[in-house]
Amino acid sequence: MHLSQRMEQFNVAYLYAMAAQAGLNPSRPDVDDDSVDVQLTAKNWSGGARRNPTIQLQLKCTAAANVADGAIKFALPVKNYDDLRATDLMMPRYLAVMRVPQDDAAWIQHNADHMALLNDCYWVSLRGLPETANTSTVTVDIPLAQRLTTASLRELLSLASQGEPA
Template sequence: MFNSNQKEQFNVAYVHAMASQAGLNTGNMKVDDQSIDLDVDGKFPTATKNRFPKISLQLKATSQRMVKDGFIKFPLPRKNYDDLKNDRLIVPRYLVVLLVPDDTGDWIRHHPQYMSLHNTCYWMSIKNDPTIKNKSKVTVDIPLTQRLDTDALLHLITLASQGKHA
């Protein structure tokens, strides 16, 4: 398997693990023609707007050194940028970038009592970012404060249950 495919599959597994812990469902897109790799949804009986909220995620993974001044400077293909920025969507879309070590052997650590996944995911909404012209890639600044963990995933799906977008 190509290294890029390994990163993609590890990223899906990483988000699946968090969604499982949160009690949320996940679904992979068979064709990624709308810049969506994974949908996450759940049931919220007390939701004020949407009882079955959903969010859509564009997953990217990299081992490149892209962190500078508290941000991941991620070069996103223009098509992905435009698809994620679309302001006429009902389902909120987010960019999720997983930073992984160069060595695939360091992605998972096996311990006698548990297994741990390494490194960390970060999320970003570019819905309100400026419209970009004539570029094949757009550098997106993802704050390191926007770490995607189980609590953050639940926060994003809770916002969706309220008809909101982060």
């Protein structure tokens, strides 16, 4: 399997592990033609205006992240940028960018009593960002303060249950 495909699978596995811990139902569209890699739904969410809130995520993975000014500077394809910045979507959409070590042997550590995934992942909403004149990629900032964790996934679902994007 090509390295980029392995990175994609590692990213999905990481997200699915957090979804399991958070009690969320993950699903993947059969065709990724709308910049959605994974959809997360919370069944019978308490405390919200909507019972089964759902969010959608575009996943990206990199071993060569450019970090400056407290953010990952990520070159996102214009098609993904346009799909994620739309304001007329039924469900909130987010870009999630995972950083992994350059050496794929360092992605996972196997220990006697546990396995550790060596990565970090961050999220950002591009909703409402302006059009671009770029034709191939748009550099977007993913704040290092917005780490994608089980708790942040729950917060994004909580906002979605209120009908609000982050």
